[in-house]
Amino acid sequence: xxxxxxxxxxxxxxxxxxxxxxxxxxxxxxxxxxxxxxxxxxxxxxxxxxxxxxxxxxxxxxxxxxxxxxxxxxxxxxxxxxxxxxxxxxxxxxxxxxxxxxxxxxxxxxxxxxxxxxxxxxxxxxxxxxxxxxxxxxxxxxxxxxxxxxxxxxxxxxxxxxxxxxxxxxxxxxxxxxxxxxxxxxxxxxxxxxxxxxxxxxxxxxxxxxxxxxxxxxxxxxxxxxxxxxxxxxxxxxxxxxxxxxxxxxxxxxxxxxxxxxxxxxxxxxxxxxxxxxxxxxxxxxxxxxxxxxxxxxxxxxxxxxxxxxxxxxxxxxxxxxxxxxxxxxxxxxxxxxxxxxxxxxxxxxxxxxxxxxxxxxxxxxxxxxxxxxxxxxxxxxxxxxxxxxxx
Amino acid sequence: xxxxxxxxxxxxxxxxxxxxxxxxxxxxxxxxxxxxxxxxxxxxxxxxxxxxxxxxxxxxxxxxxxxxxxxxxxxxxxxxxxxxxxxxxxxx
Numbered sequence: 289x290x291x292x293x294x295x296x297x298x299x300x301x302x303x304x305x306x307x308x309x310x311x312x313x314x315x316x317x318x319x320x321x322x323x324x325x326x327x328x329x330x331x332x333x334x335x336x337x338x339x340x341x342x343x344x345x346x347x348x349x350x351x352x353x354x355x356x357x358x359x360x361x362x363x364x365x366x367x368x369x370x371x372x373x374x375x376x377x378x379x380x381x382x383x384x385x386x387x388x389x390x391x392x393x394x395x396x397x398x399x400x401x402x403x404x405x406x407x408x409x410x411x412x413x414x415x416x417x418x419x420x421x422x423x424x425x426x427x428x429x430x431x432x433x434x435x436x437x438x439x440x441x442x443x444x445x446x447x448x449x450x451x452x453x454x455x456x457x458x459x460x461x462x463x464x465x466x467x468x469x470x471x472x473x474x475x476x477x478x479x480x481x482x483x484x485x486x487x488x489x490x491x492x493x494x495x496x497x498x499x500x501x502x503x504x505x506x507x508x509x510x511x512x513x514x515x516x517x518x519x520x521x522x523x524x525x526x527x528x529x530x531x532x533x534x535x536x537x538x539x540x541x542x543x544x545x546x547x548x549x550x551x552x553x554x555x556x557x558x559x560x561x562x563x564x565x566x567x568x569x570x571x572x573x574x575x576x577x578x579x580x581x582x583x584x585x586x587x588x589x590x591x592x593x594x595x596x597x598x599x600x601x602x603x604x605x606x607x608x609x610x611x612x613x614x615x616x617x618x619x620x621x622x623x624x625x626x627x628x629x630x631x632x633x634x635x636x637x638x639x640x641x642x643x644x645x646x647x648x649x650x651x652x653x654x655x656x657x658x659x660x661x662x663x664x665x666x667x668x669x670x671x672x673x674x675x676x677x678x679x680x
Numbered sequence: 681x682x683x684x685x686x687x688x689x690x691x692x693x694x695x696x697x698x699x700x701x702x703x704x705x706x707x708x709x710x711x712x713x714x715x716x717x718x719x720x721x722x723x724x725x726x727x728x729x730x731x732x733x734x735x736x737x738x739x740x741x742x743x744x745x746x747x748x749x750x751x752x753x754x755x756x757x758x759x760x761x762x763x764x765x766x767x768x769x770x771x772x
Contacts, residue, residue, distance in 0.1 A: 448767075540766045561765040564688045568765060584764040588734040592689050592724060596767040599689075634760070639698070645738040645760060648746045 296371055303377045305392040311364055312403050321362035321387075324352075326376045327395070331368060337398060338406040345372050348379060354426060359385045366391035366398070409434060415507065419461055427624045433461060437507060439621045442466040442530040442555075444517055444546055446493040448596070448606030449536030449560045449613060451483035456614035457534075458501040458508045462621070465501060465508060468525060469493045470516040480603040517542055519665035522549045532617050533557045536610065538595055540587040541668035547572065547580035548665065551656050556620055560613045563594070565602050565638040567609035570628045570647065571616050574656060577629035582650035582657075587672045605637050682710055684759045686721075693721035707737055708750040710759060725761070736762045 323340035494512035704710035715722025740757035
């Protein structure tokens, strides 16, 4: 039988320790070690070493391999004064981590020396409960959830695609959602536009959506733009600063306008379009991948471009495509996974098939190419009605 | 034998078919075969014998603009015709 003091003394003999002065030198070096904070959550929230990985002592064994798969990575383990972390250091060595040292004096001594600390912004108890399923995913976690809460997404259109996209983005805690739409809720919308409801008939769509989304999640602020996006207002609206644009417009002039403006403002666009049983989704990321004009240099003639109002659409289709748009948007915000940049996804609801084609960047693109010929807004209605001729 | 996917906005021209089996070893030959059998489709796709700039053609998932254009060999790979679609289902 050993007392706590004896146990601690024994463990300290078996591990390596460094002083906070030495740790800070390594911290400031070009190849700093990874700091591992094993304190309790409330201690972490009051401040920690910048860049440290957090795992409470109680969950160390079960979580660490997921957090730090590379067992050769140099680690500095710390707690408040260096006792709990001494035991943690020993455990990590036993688990096969080959370069682990304990921070003697711990975070208290680090702070006493006036070294850098980070005070994390923390989620409230309500947020912790609301986003618990996100917090459990390593790719999201608390940091990712904070990113979502800080994010600003502009939805062009509060219709078939904008409905599911905005609902899932609001539910996910995307903190600011701008919505541009000039229309009011009509009976024929309700077969698919699930952000609205029968009691909202005649209400502006942006206000109806705002009510639904803010009721779903009080963390979300909805900025309504009850207007049609035009060459005149696009710079004002985009100029409010957005991380991502979700394009769910219902006409070609707006599609080309959104494209040109997003290239010039440097904002990625998550594009979705639908007709009858088929949908297309992709991501246009200025400077990284192709733009809408690289994909479709010219709009089809009007007889080949019927709208959903003319040709119809299966109600659930925008639900599927708009949800895929929400998925791409979340990944862009979180900077996780592979987005659809350079790939166009084709969904056929009738055959339930998903196809993919690649979209090359066009060096001769008039907007995002090497020597652009379109550098300011054009008359998009005229551009889309102009007779298309010639080969490319 | 090559399968060509017909986009929804062009299906009226081919009697509603989603896919058509055609003959030809290059994209040009395939489009000629399609146009011969479905003149209405041909007149939509081809302007003065050239492909309209609003229709993309993919062979095996690659845009023929990055391959050999109309001379791209098909080699039994699926062909997709794809004009842009505008719909966001916003309209009334």
